[in-house]
Amino acid sequence: MNIINGIKSYIKEDDVKITIIKNKINIINYTDIGHFDNNKIVVKLYDSNFTIKGQDLVVSKLLNDEILITGIFDSIEFR
Numbered sequence: 001m002n003i004i005n006g007i008k009s010y011i012k013e014d015d016v017k018i019t020i021i022k023n024k025i026n027i028i029n030y031t032d033i034g035h036f037d038n039n040k041i042v043v044k045l046y047d048s049n050f051t052i053k054g055q056d057l058v059v060s061k062l063l064n065d066e067i068l069i070t071g072i073f074d075s076i077e078f079r
Contacts, residue, residue, distance in 0.1 A: 014029060015029060016028065016029045016030065016045050016046065017029065018050065020076070023070055023071065023072065023073070024060075024068065024069070024070050025052060025068070025069045025070075025073070025076070026061075026066070026067070026068050026069075027043055027045075027050065027066065027067050027068075027069075028065060028066050029045075029065050029066075030043045030044065030045055030050075030065070030066075030067055031044045031045060031046060032044040033059075033067070034049060036059065037057075038055070038056060038057055039053060039054065039055065039057065040052070040053050040057070041057050041059070041069055043067060043069075048078065048079055049077075049078075049079050050076070050077070050078055051075075051076070051077040051078075051079070052069060052073060052075075052076055052077075053073075053074050053075045053076075053077075054071050054072045054073040054074045054075070055071060055072040055074070056071045056072055057069060057070075057071035058070050058071055
């Protein structure tokens with residue numbers, strides 16, 4: 001069974017991954033978007049929230065399990 005579970009977790013990755021690059025934040029395996037405007041975006045994860053505050057925030061890519069946010073980031077909060 002451990003081999004099957006290992007292969008299953010390798011193929012279908014459920015871990016949340018957050019990548020921060022200058023003026024870009026990519027989040028993989030998010031659950032929902034709690035709030036969205038030009039100055040604040042709240043992305044809901046499985047058991048927490050990821051809050052981005054800044055200026056000119058834009059959702060550049062939105063897929064079922066991935067979101068790319070661009071803009072000028074003032075603060076990033078993980079709760």
